[in-house]
Amino acid sequence: MTSFSRRSICRALATVPLLSATLVSRALAQASQGRNPQAERFVQAQAQRILTVLADKRLSESDKRRAFRQAIDEVVDVPRVTGFVLGKYSRAILPGQRQAFAVAFRDYAEGVYQSRLGDYHGETLKVVGSLVRKPGDVVVNTTIIGGKISAPLQVGWRVIAAADGWRVIDVQVKGVWLAITQQQDFVSTIDNAGGDVGVLTAQLQRDAVRGDRR
Amino acid sequence: MRLSTPTRRRGRSPLFAVPTLATAVLLLSSGLVKAQTPAVEPQTPEALIAGPPATSDPWERLNRQTYALNASLDRAVFAPITHGYRRAAPTPVQRGLSSLVSNFREPRTVLNGLVQGRPGLAGRSAGRFVVNSTAGLFGLIDVATPLGLEAGQADFGQTLGRYGIGPGPYLIIPVLGPHNVRDAIGRVVDTMTDPVGLALGGLGTTFGISRLVASGLDYRVKADAALVALDDATDPYATMRSAYGQYTAGLVREASGDREELPDFDDPASPN
Numbered sequence: 436m437t438s439f440s441r442r443s444i445c446r447a448l449a450t451v452p453l454l455s456a457t458l459v460s461r462a463l464a465q466a467s468q469g470r471n472p473q474a475e476r477f478v479q480a481q482a483q484r485i486l487t488v489l490a491d492k493r494l495s496e497s498d499k500r501r502a503f504r505q506a507i508d509e510v511v512d513v514p515r516v517t518g519f520v521l522g523k524y525s526r527a528i529l530p531g532q533r534q535a536f537a538v539a540f541r542d543y544a545e546g547v548y549q550s551r552l553g554d555y556h557g558e559t560l561k562v563v564g565s566l567v568r569k570p571g572d573v574v575v576n577t578t579i580i581g582g583k584i585s586a587p588l589q590v591g592w593r594v595i596a597a598a599d600g601w602r603v604i605d606v607q608v609k610g611v612w613l614a615i616t617q618q619q620d621f622v623s624t625i626d627n628a629g630g631d632v633g634v635l636t637a638q639l640q641r642d643a644v645r646g647d648r649r
Numbered sequence: 650m651r652l653s654t655p656t657r658r659r660g661r662s663p664l665f666a667v668p669t670l671a672t673a674v675l676l677l678s679s680g681l682v683k684a685q686t687p688a689v690e691p692q693t694p695e696a697l698i699a700g701p702p703a704t705s706d707p708w709e710r711l712n713r714q715t716y717a718l719n720a721s722l723d724r725a726v727f728a729p730i731t732h733g734y735r736r737a738a739p740t741p742v743q744r745g746l747s748s749l750v751s752n753f754r755e756p757r758t759v760l761n762g763l764v765q766g767r768p769g770l771a772g773r774s775a776g777r778f779v780v781n782s783t784a785g786l787f788g789l790i791d792v793a794t795p796l797g798l799e800a801g802q803a804d805f806g807q808t809l810g811r812y813g814i815g816p817g818p819y820l821i822i823p824v825l826g827p828h829n830v831r832d833a834i835g836r837v838v839d840t841m842t843d844p845v846g847l848a849l850g851g852l853g854t855t856f857g858i859s860r861l862v863a864s865g866l867d868y869r870v871k872a873d874a875a876l877v878a879l880d881d882a883t884d885p886y887a888t889m890r891s892a893y894g895q896y897t898a899g900l901v902r903e904a905s906g907d908r909e910e911l912p913d914f915d916d917p918a919s920p921n
Contacts, residue, residue, distance in 0.1 A: 512914075519914045547881065568911065585744075593911070604914050610899020615912065616891045619703070623887030638883055 474573040475562045477601040478592045481510040489555035512602035522622040539636045542643035556582035571596035704894035706819040715821040731869045745789040750867045752788025756844035761803035765811045770801045806835025810901030827893040
């Protein structure tokens with residue numbers, strides 16, 4: 436091997452660490468642009484908090500209900516979700532109708548929880564990554580294990596930055612977004628009622644009463 | 650399948666009962682389980698506002714009638730069988746049956762994985778089939794997953810979607826439940842090209858019929874929680890249609906690597 440070729444090889448080898456460092460730092464920069472650690476911390480803490488509240492066998496049913504309601508108020512952007520699930524009817528609805536719907540929706544939602552107190556058995560949640568869709572709009576990917584879940588459950592949490600912190604606006608399991616599904620459920624119900632939002636509201640009110648009785 | 654009637658039942662909101670309903674929605678599509686590709690950032694602001702396309706349902710009237718028929722059939726036949734099986738069969742037996750059914754699907758995943766240009770998925774599924782069919786006693790025990798060969802899933806409907814074929818109209822098939830035209834065609838092709846069926850016998854054989862019964866039972870067991878949750882929708886038909894459309898779109902994105910579009914929550918009219 437000539438001295439020239441040895442020098443070339445040495446120069447080439449010398450560039451490897453530099454090149455590697457450059458590529459690694461670029462990759463890290465790209466990764467950090469794609470993830471949002473704050474949103475991830477929010478989901479890790481608050482989603483786990485809800486799971487823990489639901490599985491806490493020391494709490495009475497009424498205490499659990501109260502703790503859950505408080506957690507939901509602090510974690511979920513309820514007003515935004517309430518508007519979203521009305522879909523195309525959200526724009527046309529009168530203020531009085533909106534208020535009535537919001538109350539009915541809230542009661543109805545709590546009916547869900549009340550009937551399923553026994554479904555939680557100490558599941559734990561772990562954040563596995565996140566993706567910034569745009570500033571202040573992040574999907575945090577998590578895995579839920581334990582409890583009665585036989586295989587790890589992948590759950591995505593769409594969170595947005597509100598004035599007072601992060602808030603959940605939707606949850607995804609196996610490609611299915613729950614608020615989007617809820618919206619299409621509600622909109623179909625209103626469509627079938629000739630566009631009368633009051634029919635949906637009345638239905639939710641009846642369901643809420645039924646939920647209380649369960 | 651036990652399905653709710655198309656008329657409304659008790660109303661419940663998914664978002665406020667995330668863990669339970671998350672599991673339930675997952676199970677709605679059970680038997681087709683595969684980790685969801687993480688959402689990716691859309692390229693344009695318009696993509697954010699556009700939202701997921703609503704499922705095309707030009708045959709809604711007929712579909713709702715078929716849905717009602719399936720619901721009745723489920724209440725009368727499939728739900729009682731399912732619940733009896735769940736009560737009577739020990740958990741290891743149920744898991745064994747589920748593993749066996751899944752193992753028979755691996756060759757189909759290998760084929761479709763190759764056609765989709767996903768050699769990793771195809772190789773993993775091939776490895777799972779070999780390992781589970783031997784060390785796992787013909788697939789009764791899933792010994793591949795602990796070895797790092799995690800389960801994947803691919804079918805011909807997904808393959809068509811991977812190459813740009815749209816879902817087509819929504820279609821509820823008697824007994825079989827929700828489909829779209831693309832996936833219904835895919836189902837036929839998968840059945841005709843199924844290596845296990847070709848090797849061991851199709852529906853004209855005892856093996857084929859036994860396999861069909863086992864697959865149906867396993868599917869119905871996995872779907873049970875989801876169908877209970879479906880009862881709680883204000884319009885169960887619309888809820889199933891939405892969940893099915895999103896789920897199949899997710900499977901296609903998984904194969905194609907396409908970006909997911911999500912609605913802007915400040916423009917709630919967008920998804921409809």
